[in-house]
Amino acid sequence: MECQVDLVDQVALEGVLQMISIKNLNKSFFLGDEEIKAINNVSFNVEKGEYISIVGPSGSGKSTLMNILGLLDVPDSGEYILDGIDVSRASDDELALLRNKKIGFIFQSFNLLGKLTAIENVMVPLIYNGYTEEAAKKRAHEMLCMVGLEARENHTPNKLSGGQSQRVAIARALSCKPEILLADEPTGALDQKTGSDIMDELEELNKKGQTIILITHDINIASRAKRIVKIMDGKLYEEVQNDNIKKHTKNVTKKYNK
Amino acid sequence: MIILKNILKMSLRNIINNKLRSALTMLGLVIGIASVIVLVGIGNGTSKSITSEVSSLGTNVLTLSITSSDYYLDYEDLDDLRNISNVESVSPYKNVSARVSRQTSSSSRANILAVTPEYMDVLSLTISEGRLLSQIDLENYSKVCLIGNDISEDLFTLTDPVGQTLKINGEDYTVVGVLTAVGSSFGTNIDDVIIIPFTTAKYLKSDTSINNLYLKVENEKYIDETTSLIENYVENTIGISSDYFSVSSQDSMLSTMDNITNTFSLLLGGIASISLIVGGIGVMNVMLVSVTERTKEIGIRKALGAKRKDILLQFLVESLVLCLIGGLIGVIFGIGLGSLLEKMGYTFSPTIMIIIISFLSSALIGIIFGVIPANKASKLNPIEALRNE
Numbered sequence: 277m278e279c280q281v282d283l284v285d286q287v288a289l290e291g292v293l294q295m296i297s298i299k300n301l302n303k304s305f306f307l308g309d310e311e312i313k314a315i316n317n318v319s320f321n322v323e324k325g326e327y328i329s330i331v332g333p334s335g336s337g338k339s340t341l342m343n344i345l346g347l348l349d350v351p352d353s354g355e356y357i358l359d360g361i362d363v364s365r366a367s368d369d370e371l372a373l374l375r376n377k378k379i380g381f382i383f384q385s386f387n388l389l390g391k392l393t394a395i396e397n398v399m400v401p402l403i404y405n406g407y408t409e410e411a412a413k414k415r416a417h418e419m420l421c422m423v424g425l426e427a428r429e430n431h432t433p434n435k436l437s438g439g440q441s442q443r444v445a446i447a448r449a450l451s452c453k454p455e456i457l458l459a460d461e462p463t464g465a466l467d468q469k470t471g472s473d474i475m476d477e478l479e480e481l482n483k484k485g486q487t488i489i490l491i492t493h494d495i496n497i498a499s500r501a502k503r504i505v506k507i508m509d510g511k512l513y514e515e516v517q518n519d520n521i522k523k524h525t526k527n528v529t530k531k532y533n534k
Numbered sequence: 535m536i537i538l539k540n541i542l543k544m545s546l547r548n549i550i551n552n553k554l555r556s557a558l559t560m561l562g563l564v565i566g567i568a569s570v571i572v573l574v575g576i577g578n579g580t581s582k583s584i585t586s587e588v589s590s591l592g593t594n595v596l597t598l599s600i601t602s603s604d605y606y607l608d609y610e611d612l613d614d615l616r617n618i619s620n621v622e623s624v625s626p627y628k629n630v631s632a633r634v635s636r637q638t639s640s641s642s643r644a645n646i647l648a649v650t651p652e653y654m655d656v657l658s659l660t661i662s663e664g665r666l667l668s669q670i671d672l673e674n675y676s677k678v679c680l681i682g683n684d685i686s687e688d689l690f691t692l693t694d695p696v697g698q699t700l701k702i703n704g705e706d707y708t709v710v711g712v713l714t715a716v717g718s719s720f721g722t723n724i725d726d727v728i729i730i731p732f733t734t735a736k737y738l739k740s741d742t743s744i745n746n747l748y749l750k751v752e753n754e755k756y757i758d759e760t761t762s763l764i765e766n767y768v769e770n771t772i773g774i775s776s777d778y779f780s781v782s783s784q785d786s787m788l789s790t791m792d793n794i795t796n797t798f799s800l801l802l803g804g805i806a807s808i809s810l811i812v813g814g815i816g817v818m819n820v821m822l823v824s825v826t827e828r829t830k831e832i833g834i835r836k837a838l839g840a841k842r843k844d845i846l847l848q849f850l851v852e853s854l855v856l857c858l859i860g861g862l863i864g865v866i867f868g869i870g871l872g873s874l875l876e877k878m879g880y881t882f883s884p885t886i887m888i889i890i891i892s893f894l895s896s897a898l899i900g901i902i903f904g905v906i907p908a909n910k911a912s913k914l915n916p917i918e919a920l921r922n923e
Contacts, residue, residue, distance in 0.1 A: 348837060348916050369841045376839020387834045387920065391551065401838040403540045448838070 294357075295455060295487050296322035296345070301354035303340050314340035315351065316510035322456075322489065327482040329490040331498035332507035339460075341507060342491045346379050346458045347371045359455050376404050380449030380457045384464035386441040388433040388448075395420060395429035398448045405452050419447035423477070439470035446477060450486070457481065457488045463497055475500050537844060538851070545852040548824075549859070559820045560860035562813030563896055567864025568871060569809055570892045571884050573802035575872045578888070579881030581795030588788050595656060595784055596749040596761060598768070602778035606743035611772060615749065618767060620760045625652040626747040630738050634728060636689040636700040644685055646702065646728045648735035648742075656748045659724065664696040664711025671731045678734075679707045683715035684725040702728070703738055757783055803888075807895075813860070814899040821853050821907035832911050833919025846912040853904025854897060861896025865889055 303315040314337040322328055332338040343349040344356065347363060350371070356364040363374060381387075388397045398416035399407075407415065420429045423443035433441055442462060449457055459478065463471030479500065482488050492498050504515040549556045600606060607626070615624045627649045634644040651667045653659075661680065671678050679700070686695050690709075699706040707730065716724050736742045751760050764781050768774050825832070832845055869889075872882040 343917050346837070348920075369843070372836065372839055372841040375837060381837050383920075387830075387837070389831055389834060391547070400835065403537060404835075404839040404841075404844060406536065408536055409540065452839075 295324045297357040299355040301351045313510045327488045327501045328503045329498035329501035330505050336507045337510040347375045378455045380454035382459040382462045384461035386445045393430045394444045419451050423447045438466050459490045541848050541851050545855045562816040563860030564864040566810030566813040567892050568868035570806040571868030572872050573806045574888045575882045575884035577799030577802045579883035583881045594754045600745045600779045605774045622750045622752045623652040625656045626744040632703045632738050641688045648732045650732045656750045660714045661711040662714045675733045677707045678710045680711045680729040682725040682727045686712050814903040818903035825907045825911040829919050829922040836916035842912040846908045849908035849911045850904045854900035857896045857900030861893050
């Protein structure tokens with residue numbers, strides 16, 4: 277069955293090319309009396325339609341960066357411009373609104389609401405977006421159709437396999453036509469084969485114009501992206517070329533700071 | 535609006551999904567609301583029946599009572615009282631205790647009342663058969679009596695009592711009439727009464743001094759002036775200190791009664807409200823547990839774009855719906871229980887007002903005790919909430 281889904285706002289695509297612009301971003305935590313710089317003076321840009329992966333071991337500041345990129349957290353200092361809007365000092369409610377309209381999340385553990393059916397899960401962000409019940413249902417059905425799960429839309433997550441659950445999560449993440457799809461270890465809870473299918477799905481979406489940021493600790497998964505950024509001890513290092521991962525590592529932060 | 539509709543749907547589903555927990559939480563409120571309705575309804579019913587008894591005496595009747603046994607009125611004083619302007623009739627009465635019997639049967643409940651013929655007029659009593667007491671009975675110290683309907687049934691089961699005799703303290707009294715059955719009237723059950731001429735009481739009781747009397751006034755409008763004139767007469771002409779007697783109208787008794795019964799209703803309602811508050815605390819407790827249990831859900835919803843307001847509303851609506859359902863069941867249960875008590879002989883009279891108030895208070899409890907858990911949920915940090923398992 278052929279599914280016609282309108283994924284990316286075409287008008288928006290023709291506007292500003294820079295999707296994300298981050299300058300001198302800092303975020304610290306206190307563990308007891310010790311200050312930990314989770315994000316240390318990071319600067320980088322993401323353009324519209326890019327497929328970028330951020331790779332790093334646990335404790336590298338990867339999660340903190342993802343939280344800030346995903347508007348779940350705000351930086352201590354620095355500038356974060358998302359789609360032309362300065363979001364570095366936004367209030368909780370403004371962040372919630374921006375998350376709903378601009379960010380689509382895919383989590384390692386799917387994070388579906390267990391008591392809701394697949395279609396109801398996809399409807400949640402649509403309802404917060406202001407869709408009517410009928411419109412939300414229609415859109416959610418289209419989204420599930422896109423990921424090939426229209427036959428299972430009335431099943432609750434415990435009746436779905438891991439791959440199916442992650443597809444529901446993808447449908448949910450894309451339902452409000454987000455500017456950025458933020459995938460946090462999307463294959464972490466899946467077997468090799470299913471994980472690979474999900475990665476194919478993401479690649480397809482990118483080909484249709486969807487900006488994707490993939491966060492992972494697994495260099496093999498990261499290498500599926502067109503551009504790879506490494507994170508170590510709160511600092512970013514750009515991999516210039518996908519094929520020459522190990523050869524051309526240089527500190528991008530320095531470049532942007534000039 | 536769309537969000538609210540969706541939240542309402544989710545709340546109902548959550549309540550249904552946790553059937554036992556919801557039912558137990560509601561139980562506290564059901565008991566609270568039902569007891570408010572039952573207790574206030576019964577308080578109200580009692581108050582109503584007292585009021586109707588008091589007012590059945592008529593608002594144009596004054597009661598003069600002498601509270602000290604050292605003072606009393608003479609039979610001659612009554613003429614002076616009768617001559618006070620606006621006084622239509624004066625009727626002294628005296629309760630006498632004596633043994634009443636007829637042949638082998640006796641009546642323990644008989645209440646003997648010695649009165650003048652005017653008593654019948656003052657209390658608007660009528661007879662169903664025979665004749666009333668007359669002035670001649672009074673002057674002749676006649677051993678005649680009128681009997682109440684229940685006494686007639688007790689002592690003269692099948693025979694016509696008029697013309698028959700019954701024994702009061704062993705002496706024969708001729709029954710001359712039977713009172714129309716009226717049931718209980720304030721202070722006295724007329725159906726249980728045996729009425730004898732006031733003067734005849736001397737055979738049963740050593741003194742025939744007058745301590746209590748009813749005064750019927752011609753025009754209700756001047757009842758206050760008449761009261762003053764009577765007080766003035768008793769205090770200055772007869773010389774009884776105002777500390778030892780009182781003249782009261784049914785109106786003043788009515789307002790005193792109203793005060794007492796209102797306080798009574800308020801007290802009952804207050805006690806019941808305490809159980810309502812305890813029920814509310816139960817709701818808060820369950821909602822707090824629910825917030826903790828659903829931390830992850832709150833995190834996910836926030837990540838997907840739920841604002842603080844949306845989360846706050848979600849938990850508030852759930853607590854409100856829980857309380858409204860509990861309140862509704864409580865109202866139904868309360869009215870049912872009240873009707874059952876009414877069948878058992880209590881007067882149950884719930885006002886629409888108290889039903890509405892108690893139902894609304896269940897909503898208020900839902901909001902008041904739901905705010906703290908809902909606020910807690912809405913303030914959760916989405917990152918920490920998402921990390922929660």
